[in-house]
Amino acid sequence: MTSPLPGLRTEGLSRVYPSGEGTVTALRPFTHTFQPGMTAVVGPSGSGKSTLLNLLAGFDTPSGGRVVVGDTDLHALTEAGRADFRLAHYGFVFQNHNLVAILSAQENVEFPLMLAGVPPRERRDRARALLAQVGLERRAGHMPSQLSGGEAQRVALARALAGDPQVLLADEPTGNLDTRTGNEVLELLLAPARAGRTVVLITHDPEVAARADHTLRVRDGEVHAEPAPAGMR
Known part of the structure; x- marks a missing residue:
């Protein structure tokens, strides 16, 4: 299991893509500290939600700014370093x-643990425990x-939790x-x-978003934090 890290944050994070003879601004400079708990990211299709998630994950490279997890600047790492991180x-x-x-099912849950070098017996035990946690112990094979x-x-959720991650990113999981x-x-x-992890969830469903602790609304590449409705979680 990983040691706790003090959160996820962005500092002036932006993304601009070339388009014909000009550019398209997919994400305008965005500074934000993601608090522990669930943050719902909402907005219309094409607004920049997936761009934000890909930058937070290190799958895409920002045009400006940075993503920091704990004291690690994600985009200062090499591609291999980001994958390991x-x-x-x-x-x-x-x-x-x-x-x-x-x-x-069990082998899928074990897969990231195998990549992380977890011994076979330990990863089997953890995979079985996680499948039981999601109610699928009888479907392991x-x-x-x-x-x-x-x-x-x-x-898939059991697999995502296998390494006891500090940051969980979910793209329209429901x-x-x-x-x-x-x-x-x-x-x-x-x-x-x-349990204090940082969960970032993209959703189009207002009922799902209402269950989150925090909400970010994205429109035309602009990201704004807004209060989550109380009493829904």
Whole structure:
């Protein structure tokens, strides 16, 4: 497990893309400290939400500013260094679960632990415990094609939590699920938030956003913090 890190923040973070003879500003300079708990990122399609998430993850390179996790400037690292840092400190949940098709549910959860060099017995035990935590201990040997959408998303969440990440990034994790299953996945995402982890969640669903502790609204590349509705969580 990783040692606690003092949060995630951006300092003047921006992203500009070339477009024909000009440029497109996908994210305007943005300075923000993400507090422990869940932050919902909301806004219309094309507003800059995914650009922000990709920059926070280190998948994309900023045009200006930086992303800092603890005392580490994410974009001062090499590409390999960022990959190692993500493995140690980040977890990811996507709208499409992105499970490895040729691995069982348990093997998918074990996969990041294997990459991190965790001994086989320890990673098996942790994977089993996480699958039990998401209610899928009896589906451990099933392949992704044998799982429902909700089950696959819960396996993806277990995989994201395998390394005990300090930062959990989720991109529309309930977007392809029915209301009941989406609520179950959201409750599982809220657990690390309540435990003091930093969870950043992109969502189009106002009911999902209302469950978050903090809200960021993105429009035309501008990011503004706003109070989350009280009493919904």
